[in-house]
Amino acid sequence: MALKTRIISFSNHKGGVGKTTTTASVGTILASKKHNVLLIDLDAQANLTASLYDGEVENSIYTALIGKSELPIIKLNKYLDLVPASLQLAMADLELASVMAREKILSELLEKVADKYEYILIDCPPSLGLLTLNALTASTDIIIPMVAEILPFKGLTMINDFVSMVQQRLNPNAHVSGIIITRWETTNLSKTIEEKLRENLGDIVFKTKIRKNVSLAEAPLENKNIAEYAPKSSGAEDYRALVNELIKKLKKE
Numbered sequence: 001m002a003l004k005t006r007i008i009s010f011s012n013h014k015g016g017v018g019k020t021t022t023t024a025s026v027g028t029i030l031a032s033k034k035h036n037v038l039l040i041d042l043d044a045q046a047n048l049t050a051s052l053y054d055g056e057v058e059n060s061i062y063t064a065l066i067g068k069s070e071l072p073i074i075k076l077n078k079y080l081d082l083v084p085a086s087l088q089l090a091m092a093d094l095e096l097a098s099v100m101a102r103e104k105i106l107s108e109l110l111e112k113v114a115d116k117y118e119y120i121l122i123d124c125p126p127s128l129g130l131l132t133l134n135a136l137t138a139s140t141d142i143i144i145p146m147v148a149e150i151l152p153f154k155g156l157t158m159i160n161d162f163v164s165m166v167q168q169r170l171n172p173n174a175h176v177s178g179i180i181i182t183r184w185e186t187t188n189l190s191k192t193i194e195e196k197l198r199e200n201l202g203d204i205v206f207k208t209k210i211r212k213n214v215s216l217a218e219a220p221l222e223n224k225n226i227a228e229y230a231p232k233s234s235g236a237e238d239y240r241a242l243v244n245e246l247i248k249k250l251k252k253e
């Protein structure tokens with residue numbers, strides 16, 4: 001009997017912070033360790049879908065969200081499944097605006113398939129709109145990737161307020177399980193920001209940080225995950241370490 005499925009949203013309303021890269025890398029590495037994983041692409045830009053799958057997408061998560069299909073699941077390998085996104089998702093906010101319990105649609109869709117998976121990872125769009133609300137409502141854990149470029153504290157307050165709102169109104173269990181520093185460089189700026197984040201936020205910041213590494217940007221262009229594309233790169237090394245830390249962290253909670 002599997003433990004209860006962990007549903008993890010990778011969320012930050014800022015774009016370009018590594019949400020998609022982290023979802024793809026963590027998902028493929030977990031699957032390579034024989035954990036059953038479902039990846040959900042919830043961004044209309046469909047970067048996660050494009051980075052892992054080069055076939056035609058017939059139905060995307062959009063058709064499931066508007067009630068016109070079950071969750072469309074693509075099998076990527078024995079342990080890894082993907083629910084793809086499509087550009088139509090950009091209309092979901094508008095189309096779902098008048099639906100009853102519109103923030104619980106994803107949660108209800110996932111309930112039907114959750115027992116097949118140990119981990120469900122959701123790649124959130126760069127906004128705090130209805131899709132992100134659906135993701136956080138469905139999640140047992142929220143992880144925030146963050147670039148060590150500018151001091152991101154203002155953004156963090158915004159996310160915390162949003163999570164509090166989700167907790168109070170929709171999902172009392174929603175909480176931020178971790179913050180990942182991504183695209184880290186050996187500059188004084190990166191170091192200072194890392195120091196400040198750890199000082200202010202403590203253990204919630206993962207010890208593993210993801211260094212800036214060009215292989216991480218190249219891999220999706222080849223429809224490959226980092227572990228396959230450049231297993232010896234610092235990107236692969238960092239994400240493997242992150243996955244080990246994540247598994248331990250989730251076990252403790």
Ligand SMILES: Nc1ncnc2c1ncn2[C@@H]1O[C@H](COP(=O)(O)OP(=O)(O)O)[C@@H](O)[C@H]1O
Pocket residue numbers: 014015016017018019020021022047126182183184210211212213214216217218235
């Ligand atoms: N650690 C990293 N080193 C170098 N490039 C990265 C790294 N993480 C992400 N990237 C690249 O930065 C861009 C933004 O990352 P992405 O994961 O798409 O962010 P988001 O999903 O938050 O918008 C992409 O082109 C990606 O390939």
Ligand SMILES: [Mg+2]
Pocket residue numbers: 019020021043047123
């Ligand atoms: Mg993205």
